[in-house]
Amino acid sequence: MDEKAIEDVAVKLLRMAVTELPKDVKKALQRAHHEEKSEAGKTQLTAILDNVELAEKTRTPMCQDTGVIIFYVKAGAKVKNLDTIEDALCRATRRATKEIPLRPNAVDPFTQKNSGDNTGRFLPFINWEITSGDSLELTVFPKGGGSENVCALGMLRPGDGVKGLKRFVVDTLIKAGAKPCPPNILGVAVGGGADITMKLAKRALLRPLDKPNPDPELTKLEKELYEAANMTGIGPMGLGGKFTVLGVNVDYAHRHPASYPVAVAVQCWAARRASARIHPDGQVEYLTHEAM
Amino acid sequence: MATYKLRTPISEQDVRKLKVNDTLYITGTIFTARDEAHHRALAFHKEGKKLPLDLQGLAVFHCGPIVKKKDDKWIIVAAGPTTSTRMDLFEDEFIKNFKVRVVIGKGGMGKKTTDAMKKHGAVYGAFTGGAAVLAAKAIKNVKSVEWYDLGMPEAMWILEAEDFGPLTVAIDAHGNNLFEDVQKSVETTRQKIYEKLGA
Numbered sequence: 001m002d003e004k005a006i007e008d009v010a011v012k013l014l015r016m017a018v019t020e021l022p023k024d025v026k027k028a029l030q031r032a033h034h035e036e037k038s039e040a041g042k043t044q045l046t047a048i049l050d051n052v053e054l055a056e057k058t059r060t061p062m063c064q065d066t067g068v069i070i071f072y073v074k075a076g077a078k079v080k081n082l083d084t085i086e087d088a089l090c091r092a093t094r095r096a097t098k099e100i101p102l103r104p105n106a107v108d109p110f111t112q113k114n115s116g117d118n119t120g121r122f123l124p125f126i127n128w129e130i131t132s133g134d135s136l137e138l139t140v141f142p143k144g145g146g147s148e149n150v151c152a153l154g155m156l157r158p159g160d161g162v163k164g165l166k167r168f169v170v171d172t173l174i175k176a177g178a179k180p181c182p183p184n185i186l187g188v189a190v191g192g193g194a195d196i197t198m199k200l201a202k203r204a205l206l207r208p209l210d211k212p213n214p215d216p217e218l219t220k221l222e223k224e225l226y227e228a229a230n231m232t233g234i235g236p237m238g239l240g241g242k243f244t245v246l247g248v249n250v251d252y253a254h255r256h257p258a259s260y261p262v263a264v265a266v267q268c269w270a271a272r273r274a275s276a277r278i279h280p281d282g283q284v285e286y287l288t289h290e291a292m
Numbered sequence: 293m294a295t296y297k298l299r300t301p302i303s304e305q306d307v308r309k310l311k312v313n314d315t316l317y318i319t320g321t322i323f324t325a326r327d328e329a330h331h332r333a334l335a336f337h338k339e340g341k342k343l344p345l346d347l348q349g350l351a352v353f354h355c356g357p358i359v360k361k362k363d364d365k366w367i368i369v370a371a372g373p374t375t376s377t378r379m380d381l382f383e384d385e386f387i388k389n390f391k392v393r394v395v396i397g398k399g400g401m402g403k404k405t406t407d408a409m410k411k412h413g414a415v416y417g418a419f420t421g422g423a424a425v426l427a428a429k430a431i432k433n434v435k436s437v438e439w440y441d442l443g444m445p446e447a448m449w450i451l452e453a454e455d456f457g458p459l460t461v462a463i464d465a466h467g468n469n470l471f472e473d474v475q476k477s478v479e480t481t482r483q484k485i486y487e488k489l490g491a
Binding site for chain 2: 040043044047048050051054055058060061062063064065066101102103104105107112113114116144145146149163164166167170171174177178179181224225227228231232233234235237238239240268269270
């Protein structure tokens with residue numbers, strides 16, 4: 001696969017992601033705005049929607065925190081030159097930082113020096129998945145710091161079980177309060193291990209809000225957690241109101257008999273993601289946005 | 293709930309008129325400062341060094357903007373607020389020493405800051421988190437950038453704003469804190485939610 005073509009698609013996806021919300025998120029925000037009864041909450045949602053519209057129209061990043069750049073790559077086993085993709089995505093990140101522009105958000109944790117171009121050790125971060133076939137699916141997921149700072153991992157006791165999980169989600173949300181720019185989307189996962197459950201929770205944020213969980217039991221749990229979250233009264237931007245979350249997405253892995261790891265990945269209202277599939281003949285299919 | 297339009301430098305008297313839930317727009321000079329700029333400004337103060345500008349009566353904006361340079365001139369692209377609680381570490385000293393009158397951010401601030409606002413006369417104006425394009429629209433000019441060695445987000449950007457807002461007065465100079473009120477009422481829902489979830 002052509003390295004330059006991958007780089008170009010990645011830059012385009014970054015531009016799409018930071019300037020235009022996916023349709024499902026926009027729709028959920030509009031619905032929240034329509035149904036929000038709290039005056040303070042409604043004012044915040046109005047500002048959010050005005051801002052989203054303005055960002056889209058002027059092709060400007062909707063939020064100044066354009067996040068840490070994360071890619072999810074589903075690479076067909078038959079894709080050629082797989083070893084060149086990482087470099088292509090790094091180049092795309094540097095280019096996007098300059099061209100869009102994105103805020104430089106990669107800081108050395110020891111010297112506190114900002115690299116200036118969103119690249120650094122392990123950044124951009126790439127999640128790999130090998131699939132069958134010969135096409136490449138690229139997802140960009142710029143993740144803001146405010147919501148990231150309230151993500152939580154709970155190493156619960158197996159005896160706490162699902163009840164413990166529910167409490168942990170509620171406690172995490174209440175502790176987060178206004179900080180993660182609500183209305184939020186929650187990715188919740190259980191099982192695996194400390195790293196596995198957090199990875200699943202974060203990946204769950206990629207599932208569109210209007211796409212149901214394939215597991216009906218989990219759909220039920222998602223609905224329960226959604227209603228619970230919106231009973232807290234935290235509301236848009238923590239100024240009080242109904243809409244604290246726009247959705248809850250749950251995933252799981254089997255667990256060790258002695259462990260019950262639960263992760264809550266918190267996403268701000270600016271739930272930015274964009275995906276495309278690149279075919280071996282060079283054809284590009286945009287999956288979340290209209291081609292720009 | 294009243295709407296106020298204030299121009300910098302803002303006097304203590306003006307800022308004491310504001311009450312929580314009022315709406316505020318600011319015209320004049322606002323400057324950005326996050327963790328690093330707060331830290332450096334206070335270190336300068338301790339060492340008796342002069343700051344790049346006199347902060348009295350100005351508004352400090354918890355913001356790490358995206359800025360681009362065009363023909364040697366800085367232009368603000370996106371400039372929404374960052375989470376203010378991180379600055380609770382320094383804000384009381386900052387207000388006391390520099391006499392800023394408005395703190396702009398998101399998510400609210402804690403008791404130490406609320407007390408300092410009451411004592412020295414300052415308010416907290418909440419701007420919608422993430423609404424970076426709306427904020428940038430109200431910024432007419434970048435007067436200068438100081439301490440750029442801290443990196444683009446952490447540097448001190450001195451900005452000329454026109455009707456910057458709407459800001460919801462969420463902490464006033466009388467000890468009222470809207471975010472704490474919401475938090476308290478949220479806390480009362482916890483047990484009810486556990487019960488509903490059977491947890």
